[in-house]
Amino acid sequence: MTTTTHPVLELAGIHKSFPGVKALSDVSLRLFPGEVHALMGQNGAGKSTLIKVLTGLYQPDAGTITLDGQAIQPKRTEDAQAHGIRTVYQEVNLCPNLSVAENICAGRFPRKWGRIDWAAVNADAERVLKQMDLDIDVTAPLSRYSLSVQQMVAIARALRISARVLILDEPTSSLDDAAVQRLFTVLKRLRDQGLAILFVTHFLDQTYAISDRITVMRNGETEGEYLAADLGRLALVNKMVGAPPDQQPTRLDSRASAGGDTFMTVEGLARRGALQPLDLTLRRGEVLGLAGLLGSGRTEAARLLFGADAADAGHITLQGRARRWQSPRDAIAAGIAFCSEDRKHEGAILDLSVRENILLALQARTGLRLCMSHEQQQALADDYIRKLGIKTASADTPIGQLSGGNQQKALLARWLATQPAVLILDEPTRGIDVRAKEDLMDQVRALAHAEDGQAGMAVVFISSELPEVLHCSDRVLVMRDRRAAGEYRRGELDERSVLEVIAAEPAPQAATA
Amino acid sequence: MAAPSFTTWVSVVLMGLLFVAGATSYTGFGSTQVVLNLLIDNAFLLVIAVGMSFVILSGGIDLSVGSVLALTTMVAAWLLQVAQWPAALVIAVVLLGGALFGALQGLVIHVFKLQAFIVTLAGMFLARGLCFLISVDSITIDAPLFVSLSQTQIPLLGDAFLSPGAVIALAVLGAGLWIAHCTAFGRTVYALGGNETSALMMGLAVGRTKVAVYGLSGFCASLAGLLFAFYMLSGYGQHGQGVELDAIAAVVIGGTVLTGGYGYVAGALSGVLVLGLIQTLIAFDGTLSSWWTKIVIGVLLFVFCAVQRLLSLKKAQH
């Protein structure tokens, strides 16, 4: 199939509201075969909602969906699938108890004599994962793997069956560069085969690297549809934000802080199958970045620092005193905060309000006695909602009703509210929009480099986005194969040299666990 | 949750220990027939537990099974004795009825987005109440097919024998294993239990599977009712009181996690056997008063679960 002038999928006049929230109003979108179409917009602009409407998960209040010139009304995801629409939703929506292979094949198992052909299932799964260069045990339960692997599995599931339309909602939010490149290779191939691909991301680089056409959404409305080649970055950002063109926010302070006094040192921290012995020093007033590839052990290191997992070996010294964490409570009491990469399972308490979610850690540290009066709670929550630009109807809205990026901001607020001495941020920029990301990084640096002369927090910043890490950190610890591969000061490293460190000869014992 | 497959094995080993303890303490305990009696006497429970396994694996619960069992015996007895229907037809009708009853509950749960617990609790009242509408008294069954099924003994090595009911129950277990592990329906059940929203977003047939799961459980309950009718040759509204709790306990002891998604249908067998063994031990002891019987059942249950849990914990750490 070559380029045709008829869109394969067309949405027109879509309206959708939730009680008290108008999520989509008069949205339209066209998808042509053989193109990658980027859907851009700030957090809470309505991208995910649009995708859910399009795939039958939500029913639109008004509007039409046309596939190949025929109006369709998908009532369930099954219907959308039957129409040849495959989707990867924003959060990883797979079953943690099933094996990787099952997650990939569920719904369409290869069969033999009326029974599931398990050998074929596993082979199939391995084949798709191979496309993305992922070589893992497909018979292990999905929950065994880190979020990024799970995200790859979700993508693999969508790629397994050939379809007409492929929809990817922030598939790359926790993938590292290499994985993104592999994904793009696959996507380009599919595009050339005539597939229509809808792609949501907050990474401008990625948008320009792959998309042919861009639809921008703002406040639940379609702002406009553009050819990627015709729309500059700055223009794109301004269209998303809806502000008149202003200067690039390059306010980032470039002071290479020497850091304050050593706050916490870690020697030989290790856990079998997760982390090789690791030494680490955290200083107040300094941002320590952890760089590395998928599964390089950054998350594990953070979890051990926080006591979320029990370490097999190692010593933690905090302000000169030896400490042991029995549980995260101990770490929190000592002034450590940890914002997990997996907001759905380890962060958000979905049915509780934004206010309660923000206050939770502070309250847990205080104990049963209320940490503040109701009015103060409200004020504190409103304060963070404003400061972090959390887009929510009110502080009383259940956090589950926020868009993904806004949930992430609320969880960050939870930990900022405890005013920790050490703040560990595991992929804090995951799923938040361009502007918010810059703001966040500013904020992170501001937290460390307190203005008034006092030493700020010690921040540990983990991100799969190398530029972010380099941008933000005073010191970068590069990890590889679950061990430290080198430590560098700000300015000593650029992107290429980090990549070289990471890509250095693979350690022989890497394949264990 | 700790590795459920390991839990199942722990159950099997502990069961072996329990049996050896019985065999060394009580004369006659170690005979083959005692082991086979475990199957014969608990055949109906095993069938229900297989159905219940699916429900629990899907993240639900079915409290109506005991009452559906009773209703089945009652309807079967009434159709046979009062309406004089042929036995084969009666069997077909009650099996269909049970599946329908279960499926209707599933439908209510799915369509109205209600909690399984409360819907099946109402179903439990309903089925039990319907029994008493038919008759408050028990009805004796003397249909030749039922009598012969009741009294046939399938000889196995030497004197020992198995009842047709036990054989049917084992066949149901086999079918259950096959469905759970080799069919798309079975895997969807696991997916549902793992995360229902995800299953929905993966485009799996959530609604149909839910209805089918409760239908299957209802079918198993009425099949168990038939086995019960073979076993007792009577229909009675008070039959099978509390069987739902026994079945849930059996499934959970067999290593299935009550919140769904983790476990094996095979665990139902070990769970049922453990409960049966505890009862047999107490019957062989024969010195316990009514209240000590309860206390000892509780203590044995505790020891069993605690040991199983501690061993699994240890295993999970390694």
Added chain:
Amino acid sequence: APLTMGFSQVGAESEWRTANTASIKSAAKEAGITLKFADAQQKQENQVKAIRSFIAQKVDVIAFSPVVESGWDTVLKEAQKAGIPVILTDRAVKVADPSLYVTFIGSDFVEEGRKAARWLLEHAKKSPNAALNIVELQGTVGSAPAIDRKKGFEEVLKTNPKLQIIRSQSGEFTRAKGKEVMESFLKQRDKKIDVLYAHNDDMAIGAIQAIEEAGLKPGKDIVIISIDGVRGAFEAMKAGKLNVTVECNPLLGPQLMQLAKDVVAKKPVDKRITVNEGVFTADMAAKELPNRKY
């Protein structure tokens, strides 16, 4: 070798039942019989399991109080095949082949209901023209004593159309439910309640409390009839709060043990042995109370 008896009891659901169990246990000890006791917790399937295990243990004689009448053919056949004689206590069973059990010793629930009604007929004769409104507290729905005691009572009651059961509700054989249901009966003021018939003493005792709390005098404003004859009933009668209780004797132990010895010794025994049971009225209560063992 001493005789071994396997005994499967229904459960421990009431005072009556515990007295029954106690009697059997102590009688076995006295008679030098080894007793294998199994409690079925009100479930027939548990009784069947227990009987199977008795067969496996090769006891000399099996006795049991069946939870319900039907459904015993198969397991009793197995006992017969193993050559173990079976004695029924407390309640009969319906089996196609009566040779499956040797004998039955126990009470007749229908007869108890009749006795209660007969007493009421006598009582009604005192004021022949008055119509009496009766409320009934039934036992657990579907249980044999509830069905039979209702049946016997109604059967005799039919002979006097002036006596009408105006309300009948299940009190599940317990004090708490008996009280709750009676409370509700008393709230309905369309008809005056003259007589209360309770299927067991426990419910009657609960109902008495409800009547007192409603400001009435049990035994006087409302005539109360119940069945079983447990100690609590005698105390209530002594206090004038209960008019009559029909005895249902649980103390079968000694008779059962003798019977077991006879059966094992292959002496001929009657197929049906009834126990001596009386009807006790309030005026006999004070004298009888010290004799009550349970």
Added chain:
Amino acid sequence: MSSPTVTLTPTPPSAAAARRPWQHPLFRPLAALALLLAIAAISVPGFLHLEIKDGRLYGNLVDILHRAAPLMLAALGMTLVIATRGIDVSVGAIVAISGTVACVLAASHGVAVAFGAALGAALLCGLWNGLLVAGLGLQPIIATLILMVAGRGLAQLLTDGQILTVYEPASFFWLGAGYVLGLPVSFYVVALVAGLTALLMKRTALGLFIQTVGINPVAARLAGVRTAAIVFFVYVYCSLGAGLAGLLISSNIKSADANNAGLLLELDAILAVTLGGGQLNGGKFSLAGSLIGALIIQTLTSAIYALGVPPQVTMVVKAVVVFAVCISQSSIWSARRSK
């Protein structure tokens, strides 16, 4: 921060929408209760009649409150247990234990000791359940099943299987059968317990923690909530409520019936929680909803008695009403209406 805050909707916070009376979560349970009462009042004239007799309020409505008291206490505890995604099936057994302990000690040691010991026994039961669930990590249903089976046995062991009747002291009967200011004491007991619980939930962070643990235990632990302690607490609390319910019951019938006291109370308590709108998979809970749920159940029972429904039909009627109430509470109706 300079990120532009975008206002979403012209209408102020969504709480405004929830403030409409029929959208209040308690609306439907209350409506169900009112409907039941209305049906009973129409079919049984005088069902709602109240009068003063001997200085007491007398009538079906008082009876419903009085009889529902033990269930309400049990339902309060069950609400919290369920909020942590647990379940406690040992409630009935604990009722039996506490009632029995009280009756065993009442005559010999006085009422204070008897009640104290009974609550102490309930406390022990709660500690045991908590230990198994929070400490050992057993699944709640199995952990509490152990006590459900053994507890009744223990109670019977104390009385040798007999029903123990208490003749004195008379103060023993005050709790379950006494009246203050025309209302049964049990009413005040429930009000006090419910009030204290509500206060505990509102004035401390306990309510927040309980919900957190129920909705997402992993995230709760990472946020520093003492998950095990919370779980432990709810089982102890639930047992204490059940113990108090046991006291009410045995004080009311002046005896301890170890075999029958509180039989299947756990199922009714769970039913009450769900009828009141509680979710069995943990999270948000409503104490008031559970109390209303308990009242619905008791009203239904009382109405069945008053209507003279034959006992063999009772179960079917109950089932139909439960189905009707549940379906009327289904979330799909509100979803439809909001469109």
